[in-house]
Amino acid sequence: MDNMSRKLPIGIQTFEKLREGNHVYVDKTAFIWKIASTETPYFLSRPRRFGKSLLLSTFEAYFEGKKELFEGLAIAGLEKEWNEYPVLHLDLNAEKYDSPRKLNDILSNNLTRWEAEYGKGEDEPTLSLRFSGVIRRASERAGRGVVVLVDEYDKPLLQTLGNDALLEDYRQTLKAFYGVLKSSDRYLRFVFLTGVTKFAQVSVFSDLNQLNDISMKPQYATICGITRQELEATFAPELERLAEANRLTREDALDKMEALYDGYHFCEFSEGVFNPFSVLNVFDGYKFSNYWFQTGTPTFLVELLKKSDYDLRVLLDGLEAPSSSFAEYRVDANNPIPLIYQSGYLTIKGYDAEFGNYLLEFPNDEVRYGFMNFLVPFYTSVPDEDKGFYIGKFVQELRVGKVDDFMSRLQAFFADFPYELNTKTERHYQVVFYLVFKLMGQFTDAEVKSAVGRADAVVKTPKYIYVFEFKLNGTAEEALQQIDDKKYLLPYQADGRELVKVGVEFSAAERNIGKWIY
Known part of the structure; x- marks a missing residue:
């Protein structure tokens, strides 16, 4: 494929479509194999548009045994068996959650689709009982454990911040629904949940005490996002074109990309990663712009800041905090920092090992100036x-x-x-x-x-x-x-x-x- 015809996977979140369409792919399959080789339930928090959906789709293709999609990738030299498992993939990203019915509808719609394949029980009147029944029947039919993948588990909760009654309604619904993942453990082969925010009160974290939260573990720090090495190795032709289009040297183009889109660190001392959404869009039009920031305005974060009377000067300069103050979000704690950090507007820039404090700052210039510009009309x-x-x-x-x-x-x-x-x-x-x-x-x-x-x-x-x-x-x-x-x-x-x-x-x-x- 010549450089001009290389296809960038902008907007593509399905691994099968990406591979069959011969799109450029940053190989993360070694992570897939390492994680899938265990049977521990996993949770990963990352900002929006950071590759979480593609990650889950890659797990789906792997557990469905689609070996042909992985030819030439790292996992091809690691996996020997390519067993096929029943996969239940729940994506909560698409719906607008503004009434109790919306969450019930999307959960019921997915259950109906799974029941059409694995059968429906006679006495399963609730969403959680239907979910439990589907998992059991799928496992019994396949003679193997079931794989459950949940994308953006927290989207309903994030969209109802500020509406306490609806938030509580969704919390109770999800508490019962996700609780099935513990009671159905004997029928499960693998569970992976992604989201932007770790809500402390949702029972998926209190009931699933065996859940492995890898959000801040160093060995998984680059599972989403693009490292500098990956950028240079995977996108060499695009880098040359970017430099040429902007009358820069290759090194100057890289430096500008680092200033604008690099700098995300998800644990202390970890390698930084570039925002993949901005990287792909820069290479698509060869223009530097605030691509990631423009895709979603953080209005709910500004409202949280105003409600908490938080001193914005501290936020703009960077702040030190223990992980306990930003790793989990508690609705009743009146602390906006966990949401701001987990949404990608702050990241880890330093660590004091003696006192266990992290330095949180804007990851890069795209976020720094995008966030401040967004604040101007509010103040x-x-x-x-x-x-x-x-x-x-x-x-x-x-x-x-x-x-x-x-x-x-x-x-x-x-x-x-x-x-x-x-x-x-x-x-x-x-x-x-x-x-x-x-x-x-x-x-x-x-x-x-x-x-x-x-x-x-x-x-x-x-x-x-x-x-x-x-x-x-x-x-x-x-x-x-x-x-x-x-x-x-x-x-x-x-x-x-x-x-x-x-x-x-x-x-x-x-x-x-x-x-x-x-």
């Missing part, structure tokens, strides 16, 4: 379609020394604050400063205060270095004096660029920037 009056224009103008104005224009534009970010934010503390106004300067960081060297003895913000352009100090319930003169008293300019005296100090006062009464001096 300011700037419409979603105008936020890029505003940030670009901020940078342009400081590059040419137009401090007054910059400050006037900054005022617009505070005009007509949403009512619910008007009654909040000064933290919400500080968050806006954080968002502005952090977003400027994608175009220029901008930073906001992260340590004692630093100015509130520093922006470096080719010609100028700006040092900002903001005062809430203070004066611009006092802010300017603090820059002098604390010697905030001292680290930049030998730089050679023109130094500009800017003192700004913020009026709590007017909820906006008042006076500034520079």
Whole structure:
């Protein structure tokens, strides 16, 4: 196959279709063989569009004995028997869960399909009894254990966050349904469940005490996603075309891909992986863009952040936490970090072995700037379609020394604050400063205060270095004096660029920037 006719598996989540269509495939079958050689039930949490559905489809093809699909892959040299097992594959990803009936319907629909093949019991009035009956009859007919694969087990729960009554209804339904996997253990050969989030209260984790959660185990850290080695080996022709199309060297193209799409770490000290969805889309059109972030807006995460009154500045700078505070999500804990981490907006970037704390940060620039851009309309009056224009103008104005224009534009970010934010503390106004300067960081060297003895913000352009100090319930003169008293300019005296100090006062009464001096 020549380079121009290589087929990328964009949107393909079925292993059989991928292989029969001769699409490019990153070989993960050594993981399949290793995991399938045991009979332990498994659980894997990974962000959306990270290859979980394709992984389960690969297990399905393997357990159905479709040896021909695996020719030329790693598993072909490992598996000798290729036995066939009955496979029950439940995919909860497609439905919109907005009423109790929706979950019941999709579970019943799958059960009806399985009952058409393995028979229906006479006295099985509930979903869980029907599921138990299907597993038993399938095993007895095949003379082997049954394979159960559940894709996106938590989709109904994620879609009902904020609707406590419906969430509880779904939780009870799934608790009984997944509980069958423990009571039917004698009839099961293999169980694998995937999802975005590990909900602590769902009985699949409390009842299935033998469940092997491999989400943070180092030997499975790269089971989903693409390592740099896999990227270079599998997509060599696409990398060359990408570099050529963007007038970059091959190494520069790789570096840009790393900055945008790499950096996911699912346990301490593990190799990082690229987001597969973004990688495939970059190679499809040879344009760098925020592909993964644009496929699903994290509105429910923003609502959780607002509800919990979480300090966004901590999130934007990165935070340290033990695994117990982000590995499982508890609806009643008022802690949004597990959902933010498990949804892929934060990842592991460091580990303190002495205290057992993990450093969680944005994985890459696609997520970092995508997330911050998404926050702007929730915390300011700037419409979603105008936020890029505003940030670009901020940078342009400081590059040419137009401090007054910059400050006037900054005022617009505070005009007509949403009512619910008007009654909040000064933290919400500080968050806006954080968002502005952090977003400027994608175009220029901008930073906001992260340590004692630093100015509130520093922006470096080719010609100028700006040092900002903001005062809430203070004066611009006092802010300017603090820059002098604390010697905030001292680290930049030998730089050679023109130094500009800017003192700004913020009026709590007017909820906006008042006076500034520079």
